[in-house]
Amino acid sequence: DAKTTQPNSMESNEEEPVHLPCNHSTISGTDYIHWYRQLPSQGPEYVIHGLTSNVNNRMASLAIAEDRKSSTLILHRATLRDAAVYYCILRKGGGADGLTFGKGTHLIIQP
Amino acid sequence: NAGVMQNPRHLVRRRGQEARLRCSPMKGHSHVYWYRQLPEEGLKFMVYLQKENIIDESGMPKERFSAEFPKEGPSILRIQQVVRGDSAAYFCASSQGELAFFGQGTRLTVV
Numbered sequence: 338d339a340k341t342t343q344p345n346s347m348e349s350n351e352e353e354p355v356h357l358p359c360n361h362s363t364i365s366g367t368d369y370i371h372w373y374r375q376l377p378s379q380g381p382e383y384v385i386h387g388l389t390s391n392v393n394n395r396m397a398s399l400a401i402a403e404d405r406k407s408s409t410l411i412l413h414r415a416t417l418r419d420a421a422v423y424y425c426i427l428r429k430g431g432g433a434d435g436l437t438f439g440k441g442t443h444l445i446i447q448p
Numbered sequence: 449n450a451g452v453m454q455n456p457r458h459l460v461r462r463r464g465q466e467a468r469l470r471c472s473p474m475k476g477h478s479h480v481y482w483y484r485q486l487p488e489e490g491l492k493f494m495v496y497l498q499k500e501n502i503i504d505e506s507g508m509p510k511e512r513f514s515a516e517f518p519k520e521g522p523s524i525l526r527i528q529q530v531v532r533g534d535s536a537a538y539f540c541a542s543s544q545g546e547l548a549f550f551g552q553g554t555r556l557t558v559v
Contacts, residue, residue, distance in 0.1 A: 369546060380539050380550035381491065435481045436548055438491040
């Protein structure tokens with residue numbers, strides 16, 4: 338799996354937008370960009386994924402750079418329940434292989 | 449559609465005993481992955497199985513650990529002769545296509 342680079346931690350205030358960056362300069366053409374998050378004492382939770390175009394769902398938005406070497410997960414209005422470790426992961430299309438987790442970004446939300 | 453079910457949620461074993469962790473994938477999913485998360489660390493891939501086949505066991509310790517995913521029934525991760533260093537959270541994920549979904553994990557404590 339290609340490598341991703343994320344900041345170790347970020348801090349934001351409640352009810353403000355949060356932009357979580359991810360660099361993946363060695364991404365290949367068949368790699369999808371997946372985001373998962375892990376709340377304390379829980380299993381990883383799927384957030385969003387995309388290939389080339391920006392994506393929106395009820396949880397977040399994913400903005401993918403034109404050259405696909407970076408992406409940004411956007412939480413439009415953070416709540417205390419969004420405090421978690423966020424993982425940016427590359428996975429080949431078809432999804433037969435497993436997910437390789439890095440250290441992720443520990444998101445801290447201040448009330 | 450129930451999510452990925454893992455049981456037990458918590459398991460306490462004495463050193464030298466065997467631990468059996470069970471994972472029932474989401475309905476229709478034939479791919480199962482096991483991960484281990486040591487305290488304060490990231491998720492490490494252990495093994496990838498399809499029905500009755502081990503596809504990738506590159507992350508499995510060479511001794512004492514085994515996994516199976518029979519034609520009928522849940523996937524089982526088996527740890528023989530547990531040691532204190534086996535204490536961790538063990539997560540299972542299932543997929544059928546691009547997305548993988550995780551269970552809530554089994555927290556193994558070896559005393």
